[in-house]
Amino acid sequence: MGCHGEPGLSTLSLPLSPAALTEQMVSLLTDSSDSDRSFIPFNPTSRTQEVVLLLNSFGGTSNEVLGVFAELAVLELEKRNIKVVRLMLGPLVTSLKMSGLACTVWLLPDGEAQGDFGRDKALELWDAPVDVVAWRR
Numbered sequence: 001m002g003c004h005g006e007p008g009l010s011t012l013s014l015p016l017s018p019a020a021l022t023e024q025m026v027s028l029l030t031d032s033s034d035s036d037r038s039f040i041p042f043n044p045t046s047r048t049q050e051v052v053l054l055l056n057s058f059g060g061t062s063n064e065v066l067g068v069f070a071e072l073a074v075l076e077l078e079k080r081n082i083k084v085v086r087l088m089l090g091p092l093v094t095s096l097k098m099s100g101l102a103c104t105v106w107l108l109p110d111g112e113a114q115g116d117f118g119r120d121k122a123l124e125l126w127d128a129p130v131d132v133v134a135w136r137r
Helices: 018-030 063-080 118-126
Strands: 049-057 081-088 099-106
Touching: 018 063, 018 099, 049 063, 063 081, 063 099, 081 118
Parallel strands: 049 081
Antiparallel strands: 049 099
């Protein structure tokens, strides 16, 4: 379910274990063979790919629970030769204390600059200080 009540991709018979749910989420996010949802070019046969991982609480999920899912997501990504180089978790986009979490994976550009925007520039911008209401570091 989306944070505004939109229907989700599928309905699951719960309870799944946190590890099984995380594996399913990471698989959906990194499966390049899915023509409906695959727009991020993950390549399991290439060198280690680097990502920024965000886990968002919709407001009703504690940071402790997000921490468990973050650890599991890092392990699942490592199994796919994907290295998490930055991790952020917390109530980033909330919806009236709704239970649940969202997982976002940003595949960084490879080490070679693509135009002026390579890996180092992407991380420099990610790490830059910000001063806005809805984004905390």
